[in-house]
Amino acid sequence: MEKILYDMHIVDGYIASIYVADSAKKVAAAYYKGIYKKFGIDSAAYNKSLVWYNTNPKELELMYKNIQKSLTQQKKAVEIADKMIQKKKFKADSLVIAKKFKADSLAIRKKMKPDSLSKVKATAEIAKKKKQADSLINIKKTGAMQVVSATTPALVQ
Numbered sequence: 001m002e003k004i005l006y007d008m009h010i011v012d013g014y015i016a017s018i019y020v021a022d023s024a025k026k027v028a029a030a031y032y033k034g035i036y037k038k039f040g041i042d043s044a045a046y047n048k049s050l051v052w053y054n055t056n057p058k059e060l061e062l063m064y065k066n067i068q069k070s071l072t073q074q075k076k077a078v079e080i081a082d083k084m085i086q087k088k089k090f091k092a093d094s095l096v097i098a099k100k101f102k103a104d105s106l107a108i109r110k111k112m113k114p115d116s117l118s119k120v121k122a123t124a125e126i127a128k129k130k131k132q133a134d135s136l137i138n139i140k141k142t143g144a145m146q147v148v149s150a151t152t153p154a155l156v157q
Contacts, residue, residue, distance in 0.1 A: 001049050002063045006070055007035045 011031040018024040036042055053060040 001053065002066055004035060004039050004041070004046065004049075005063065006067050007038070008032070009067065009071065011035065 011028065015024050015028045015031070018027060032043070036046065053063065
């Protein structure tokens with residue numbers, strides 16, 4: 001009877017969390033039937049046993065102390081499991097974030113390399129064109145000077 005009551009109280013706790021009364025009744029009936037089947041009894045046998053334990057309060061009290069211990073142990077086990085899950089989830093989330101950060105960093109680096117190469121290439125290209133422009137200016141200057149010097153040699157000297 002102790003194991004049956006333990007399961008019944010677990011179901012009662014779950015049923016209490018269901019807000020829609022009709023749904024709660026349907027769910028409760030299915031769970032209670034499952035408990036009866038698990039222990040090979042029916043609702044009549046269960047109710048008959050409850051009546052007997054109500055007339056023997058010392059037995060009922062002893063049984064409920066054991067049920068309370070079991071429920072407390074179960075609660076602690078669930079809390080420990082939840083903490084472990086949260087730690088693993090946090091660790092997993094941290095790894096996901098770290099991988100994403102690394103991937104983002106690599107993407108940024110890949111973007112920066114072409115950009116920085118482009119800047120270097122552009123700077124080199126500008127320098128090259130400037131050099132060409134300067135040499136053209138020099139050619140024009142020297143060509144003009146030569147033309148001037150050919151026509152008026154006395155002025156150049």
